[in-house]
Amino acid sequence: xxxxxxxxxxxxxxxxxxxxxxxxxxxxxxxxxxxxxxxxxxxxxxxxxxxxxxxxxxxxxxxxxxxxxxxxxxxxxxxxxxxxxxxxxxxxxxxxxxxxxxxxxxxxxxxxxxxxxxxxxxxxxxxxxxxxxxxxxxxxxxxxxxxxxxxxxxxxxxxxxxxxxxxxxxxxxxxxxxxxxxxxxxxxxxxxxxxxxxxxxxxxxxxxxxxxxxxxxxxxxxxxxxxxxxxxxxxxxxxxxxxxxxxxxxxxxxxxxxxxxxxxxxxxxxxxxxxxxxxxxxxxxxxxxxxxxxxxxxxxxxxx
Amino acid sequence: xxxxxxxxxxxxxxxxxxxxxxxxxxxxxxxxxxxxxxxxxxxxxxxxxxxxxxxxxxxxxxxxxxxxxxxxxxxxxxxxxxxxxxxxxxxxxxxxxxxxxxxxxxxxxxxxxxxxxxxxxxxxxxxxxxxxxxxxxxxxxxxxxxxxxxxxxxxxxxxxxxxxxxxxxxxxxxxxxxxxxxxxxxxxxxxxxxxxxxxxxxxxxxxxxxxxxxxxxxxxxxxxxxxxxxxxxxxxxxxxxxxxxxxxxxxxxxxxxxxxxxxxxxxxxxxxxxxxxxxxxxxxxxxxxxxxxxxxxxxxxxxxxxxxxxxxxxxxxxxxxxxxxxxxxxxxxxxxxxxxxxxxxxxxxxxxxxxxxxxxxxxxxxxxx
Numbered sequence: 001x002x003x004x005x006x007x008x009x010x011x012x013x014x015x016x017x018x019x020x021x022x023x024x025x026x027x028x029x030x031x032x033x034x035x036x037x038x039x040x041x042x043x044x045x046x047x048x049x050x051x052x053x054x055x056x057x058x059x060x061x062x063x064x065x066x067x068x069x070x071x072x073x074x075x076x077x078x079x080x081x082x083x084x085x086x087x088x089x090x091x092x093x094x095x096x097x098x099x100x101x102x103x104x105x106x107x108x109x110x111x112x113x114x115x116x117x118x119x120x121x122x123x124x125x126x127x128x129x130x131x132x133x134x135x136x137x138x139x140x141x142x143x144x145x146x147x148x149x150x151x152x153x154x155x156x157x158x159x160x161x162x163x164x165x166x167x168x169x170x171x172x173x174x175x176x177x178x179x180x181x182x183x184x185x186x187x188x189x190x191x192x193x194x195x196x197x198x199x200x201x202x203x204x205x206x207x208x209x210x211x212x213x214x215x216x217x218x219x220x221x222x223x224x225x226x227x228x229x230x231x232x233x234x235x236x237x238x239x240x241x242x243x244x245x246x247x248x249x250x251x252x253x254x255x256x257x258x259x260x261x262x263x264x265x266x267x268x269x270x271x272x273x274x275x276x277x278x279x280x281x282x283x284x285x286x287x288x289x290x291x292x293x294x295x296x297x298x299x300x301x302x303x304x
Numbered sequence: 305x306x307x308x309x310x311x312x313x314x315x316x317x318x319x320x321x322x323x324x325x326x327x328x329x330x331x332x333x334x335x336x337x338x339x340x341x342x343x344x345x346x347x348x349x350x351x352x353x354x355x356x357x358x359x360x361x362x363x364x365x366x367x368x369x370x371x372x373x374x375x376x377x378x379x380x381x382x383x384x385x386x387x388x389x390x391x392x393x394x395x396x397x398x399x400x401x402x403x404x405x406x407x408x409x410x411x412x413x414x415x416x417x418x419x420x421x422x423x424x425x426x427x428x429x430x431x432x433x434x435x436x437x438x439x440x441x442x443x444x445x446x447x448x449x450x451x452x453x454x455x456x457x458x459x460x461x462x463x464x465x466x467x468x469x470x471x472x473x474x475x476x477x478x479x480x481x482x483x484x485x486x487x488x489x490x491x492x493x494x495x496x497x498x499x500x501x502x503x504x505x506x507x508x509x510x511x512x513x514x515x516x517x518x519x520x521x522x523x524x525x526x527x528x529x530x531x532x533x534x535x536x537x538x539x540x541x542x543x544x545x546x547x548x549x550x551x552x553x554x555x556x557x558x559x560x561x562x563x564x565x566x567x568x569x570x571x572x573x574x575x576x577x578x579x580x581x582x583x584x585x586x587x588x589x590x591x592x593x594x595x596x597x598x599x600x601x602x603x604x605x606x607x608x609x610x611x612x613x614x615x616x617x618x619x620x621x622x623x624x625x626x627x628x629x630x631x632x633x634x635x636x637x638x639x640x641x642x643x644x645x646x647x648x649x650x651x652x653x654x655x656x657x658x659x660x661x662x663x664x665x666x667x668x669x670x671x672x673x
Contacts, residue, residue: 035468039651075655079655079658079659083658083659085658085659086658088407088468089609089654089658090655090658092407092409092605092609092654093651093652093654093655093658094651095651096602096605096606096647096648096650096651096654097647097648097651097652097655098651099644099647099651100644100645100646100647100648100649100650100651101355101648103642103644103647104355104359104642104644104645104647104648105359107642107644108359108642109359111642219644223476224472224473224476227468227469227472227473230466230469231466231469234466268484268487268488270480270481270483270484270487271480271484273480274476274477274480277473277476277477277480278473278477280469280473281459281470281473281474284459284463284465284466284469284470285459285463285465
């Protein structure tokens with residue numbers, strides 16, 4: 001039972017990371033590194049929390065979170081693609097803005113006015129028959145809707161990236177944008193599209209935290225998940241199945257950390273809290289010698 | 305990760321004295337470049353004003369409160385200087401690393417490690433004679449922060465690990481260590497609060513503007529910015545650091561010890577942030593507690609970026625953001641406007657500097673034509 005609970009929590013904790021990392025994989029395959037994922041997640045989180053609080057609709061909250069993150073993602077795309085600004089600087093600014101805007105809205109709307117309240121969360125939906133399967137059933141098929149969405153999104157995004165002409169164009173833009181341009185494909189539009197797609201998924205991953213993982217917003221609640229997702233992408237060799245597995249690895253670290261804290265071991269809780277971050281460093285060291293990096297990653301495209 | 309594309313230019317030969325037109329053009333360019341951060345801040349404040357309007361505040365009143373919070377009294381001015389001090393240290397830290405082509409987003413963690421080192425020496429070695437103790441406290445801060453920054457430096461040079469991610473992760477780990485120490489091994493003897501004992505009196509930095517809390521650390525920050533500028537622009541090591549920052553491969557072909565220099569630059573960078581932590585402990589708080597920094601390390605990024613990562617410039621941008629931070633705290637207390645507005649303004653300032661910077665480049669390109 002203990003193991004089932006742990007693995008079930010692993011899947012739940014992995015879900016937001018996988019969303020964000022799938023988006024970032026698209027973005028990086030198109031040649032744009034967005035280190036502002038953390039900021040976009042925070043925008044998604046505060047938007048979803050506020051929207052669900054005032055409308056009571058989880059669906060509306062998720063849509064609003066994606067749109068809000070896309071709005072900020074558009075700003076990033078304008079600076080990084082059109083203006084050709086340094087992607088790292090722009091991403092760093094996006095993180096600050098995300099932290100500031102989410103904290104500001106939270107304090108103005110909730111903390112200052114004394115409304116501190118839980119919102120409705122996504123319920124677990126046991127799938128008929130599937131959730132009855134021993135062991136795997138409760139782990140995989142007694143989860144909330146966003147977990148199922150990740151199960152669906154992973155194969156679809158992998159298929160689109162690897163087997164369709166759109167995916168080919170995206171991958172080509174990250175490797176050799178000039179060649180893409182010369183055959184008449186829109187480099188800028190492809191990059192904008194991937195950045196906006198990544199932003200929407202970052203918003204969704206952020207939204208997951210207050211309305212599926214917890215039922216509240218806390219300032220800075222993403223706690224580095226955007227950066228962890230960023231690390232997962234090279235670790236996974238810029239592949240979608242890779243980030244899915246990587247997400248499960250980090251999900252396990254989060255789940256284990258929570259379990260151990262509850263277990264009241266003689267280990268200081270601060271060390272357990274740093275577990276995901278230590279794992280991130282370990283993963284970075286393990287993913288050295290990655291040579292599959294898109295050749296035009298972080299290189300703005302100059303037309304003509 | 306590929307090299308940052310806006311790395312500082314290689315040292316240029318001085319323009320001919322006879323070419324007056326280009327000299328006046330250079331002067332005008334320099335004026336515009338130095339005005340750019342101010343313009344960017346103004347534009348960011350405008351965005352802040354719009355946000356305030358949307359949420360039903362009066363932006364004019366809010367900024368008037370902020371203005372009063374900055375210049376209203378001797379105490380307010382001293383608080384601005386107190387807030388500017390740590391961000392000059394972290395700003396210089398970001399600038400050194402940037403000069404070497406490394407993104408040090410970890411000044412926050414290095415600040416913490418410096419504060420931890422300084423507190424350890426100040427509390428447990430308090431019997432040492434006066435000035436020696438103070439020097440050792442500062443040295444411990446430098447080493448604490450410096451070694452913490454050497455980790456991403458080593459990972460960068462050994463396996464080309466993305467330093468942005470490494471430094472961010474080390475920030476979280478540093479916070480965990482600090483939180484562990486003040487609740488565990490270094491918790492105060494009386495044991496009520498999650499904080500350490502006070503450091504020895506001899507380890508405290510003297511105050512310089514009584515009755516305010518302003519301490520000599522503000523002068524140390526200015527000295528550090530000047531020394532680092534001299535180091536970067538007037539010494540062989542600085543030349544190597546800047547060359548590696550603008551073109552790592554060229555530096556390698558020129559026979560420069562690229563890896564060693566990156567490690568040294570990271571030691572100096574983290575050391576600066578760590579010194580900031582030590583100064584905060586020895587000058588202001590006198591002890592360590594879990595959240596000793598409200599984000600000074602992250603402020604340092606903005607402080608360095610808006611002056612194009614010029615260490616001397618961080619004195620001015622540090623004052624600017626120190627002022628905004630102090631002002632926004634007053635704004636929170638007296639007008640109820642969340643002080644996190646400062647983070648929005650900082651982020652927007654960087655965004656505008658980026659946008660205006662591109663405008664500048666376009667202008668110079670047109671002049672060339």
